[in-house]
Amino acid sequence: MSALGIVWQIARRELRERGRSKAYLVTSAVTAILVVALVLVPRLLDGGTDIFEVGSVGSGNEAIVEAGELLGNANDEPDAEPSISISSIDFADRGSAEAALEAAEIDAILVDGSEAVVESVGGFGESQILSYLQQGAASVELEAIVAEEGDVAADVIEIMTSDPLETTTLSGQDAGDESRGAIAYAGLLLLYGAVLFYGSWILSGVTEEKTNRVVEVLLSSIKPWQLLAGKILGIGILGIGQFAGTILIAITTIQLAGIFDLPSLNALAVVNLIVWFILGFLLFAVMFGAAGSLVSRMEEAQNVAFPMSLTAVAGFFVAIATLSDADGVAAVVGTFIPLTAPFVVPVRAALEAIPGWQYAAALILTISTIIGLVFVAGRIYAGGLLRYGGRVKVREAWRSAAD
């Protein structure tokens, strides 16, 4: 069998055994449920129509109520349930209306289109209805001034809810930057989470084989690098699969629930994210694999992985700094350090704030580092795997590695 055939055999075992393990199925199900809950819960808490009833005394109140309701629902999605509903109930005189207000049968009273009566100001419900009525009254007034003829209420509302001023910023951002920043931030969070989460799978998977002593049997017929590569490939496919599935579920839930429009993604941005996602995953997976080979017990595995976790955290914070200052010193330095580049470069690229040559240089540097690390980590892995007992020092592992 070819060398890569063996790598695939190992990856396949990893896919089959880990893929149908309870741990994998449970984490997949739990993340899926969590994502749906995270998307839907705020929606459920926020959902439904707020119903207000306004007592009407005298005349001239109906137009205010109608305009207030229109304005309150002006930001709704076209097919969505309205945010608010205001209805008016006629009262013969002010006294009976006030009695109804006191009994909390109604939320406010309008008198002759010129006076609003509420229980008190400052309370949540009262302020809300009062502000709708104020806006409604203002628009009725405005309408009276601008209207010579016909129904221009809709025009007035459109004017009142539009942003008539063109916005310019000193930093040169345009309106699209907000959504690009959101994509960069989401991508960064995903990469950071994936590196640490799936990295720890590789770490514990490697240590487990050493604890079980199954490495001795395996390495009598295959090369250490094949075992490491197969493991990274198998866990990588499972991890990326779980991740992609989670993201797909999130997007589907958002679309179905009609919560908000997803920022439109261009193909280049997606490719950029995927490329750096894979590079970052590989870079850390190789290091986690080497670290896992140094210890014989699971309890020690997290300790030995600490430097890697710290590096990932550092990369994350440099990238966060990059979000607000994409051309800053931290951003540029982070671009040229292969360990932070997978976090920083995709953010700068998403913000369209990285010169082409820097992007290319970071790509070359990171890929070369991964290739170099495969050899270094592969040798540490080979040396570490076959030395049992306490924690093996990196230097010892390096020296004792068989060719």
Place this chain on the structure above:
Amino acid sequence: MHKRFGDVVALDGCTFGVKRGTMLGFLGPNGAGKTTAMRSIFGLMRPDSGQVTWDGQPIDLEQRRRFGYMPEQRGLYPRMKIHDQLAYLGRLRGMPTKEAVASAHHWLERFGLTDRGIDSLEALSHGNQQRVQLAAALIHDPVLLVLDEPFSGLDPIASETMSDILLEQAAAGKAVVFSSHQLDLVEDLCEEVAIINKGAIVVEGTVRDLKDAAPIRHLELEVDDDPTALLESLDGIRSVKTEGTRHHLVIEAGTDVRGLLARAQDAGRLRHFSYTAPSLSDLFREAVT
């Protein structure tokens, strides 16, 4: 081969060989270098100097895939189904999937574990886990079988199965090497032995030749009368141990035993007389002290 771990010399010019169709007992006190030597066959340890050859050629990974190894520290995946596990190891050693699956079936059947194939390793008893471990070494029908302490921790029944399979493998033309501290068992099974001490082979050859070449013989004697005079007439006695009327003597090889037997029959009624070559245990003790 030579191998040094820091200040410790693990292998100090260790050289031995095994022929096809032969079973070699690889003996030595703890820490003599047995495991290090066996691991070097599989590239799990890189010697400082020296090499392992097969048919006169230095072995590579491709060749190693045709060898079977049962390490001293047993190890397989505890939560993987044993049938899948065996088939997987077969595939890693280059068997097509169909063949690997058939071979896994074959060995599970051989060990009476056919209906346990879908169980995970950790669900099996200790004895059955050992059987699976042996099957893992045999799954790809290796030309050379190297087993590090295969009999340790086995009950008499399991031990017998192990012996049968090793004999069978040797009879089928495979080269078999195994280490053990159970010298009686090695004496029963092995045609050849190699004894390693402090990293070097101190004795190597067929058990028969080694016994013939040993400088001593054992003599057990029981006569009705006082044997003092009889024993005094014998040259080359190294030691005498007496239990009741039975005398255990260690004498030099080449001592005239026929004469002694004749004189003993003259001296009185001879109840017991045995003349034997030293056991493997004796040879072992001689070699490593």
